Amino acid sequence: MSKAGRFFCVLILHDSGLAKIHSVVIITPMLSAAMRFLIFTLLLMCPLIAGDKNPGANAVSFHMETDNANNPKMVIERQIAGKMHYFQKSPDFTHKDMVAFSPFLADNQVDFGVVLQLRPRAARRLESLTTANQGKLLLATCNGRVVDIVRIDQPVSDGFLVIWNGVQDAEVKQWDKVAPRIGQKKKKS
Known part of the structure; x- marks a missing residue:
């Protein structure tokens, strides 16, 4: 398979207890390495950002x-x-x-x-x-x-x-x- 045919697919699932958020991000090799790293880092931070959305115990x-x-x-x-x-x-x-x-x-x-x-x-x-x-x-x-x-x-x-x-x-x-x-x-x- 050529380099142009490869891509990475990242699936994000977050369950806040009230609603589920589903998103798919496709990162192609056409993006620079720095841009791919930035997108990947932001995706890893999504659960931290959404962390306060879950009421947890005693809502x-x-x-x-x-x-x-x-x-x-x-x-x-x-x-x-x-x-x-x-x-x-x-x-x-x-x-x-x-x-x-x-x-x-x-x-x-x-x-x-x-x-x-x-x-x-x-x-x-x-x-x-x-x-x-x-x-x-x-x-x-x-x-x-x-x-x-x-x-x-x-x-x-x-x-x-x-x-x-x-x-x-x-x-x-x-x-x-x-x-x-x-x-x-x-x-x-």
Whole structure:
């Protein structure tokens, strides 16, 4: 086979837990050696760049109630007390907005609730959203599973979100590894 007929094919697969990214890059010998090296190096760095996209353990998200007029692909449907409710699929808050937490034993004495302290920017967003959406529901998920739903009855201006139940003991232990308890110093990375 001649040199002109050879090429390298690199296949990149990345699974972020929500979507899979597939790409194929073909590097031909017509590119200079330096250019091939640069492309190969950049391809090797792709998983590092995408590394923060995976929520990992204890992914928490909060989703505001919406109406069913939105695109069906953009909403989460939940039946609550015999009535269908719709929530935005795109979260309003996630674990990345959290700076500290404090678990407590839920009323059912089986699982836990947790108070989440938000970053200042997220706290301002929370106050704004709860002011504008009084009477609506806010759905909380942990690791993709619905754990709690609360009705917004007043603006929340203190920067704290509460999940009243549904958090498992193992999830609290995982949070202890990555975030401080409220009032404690920041965990060392």
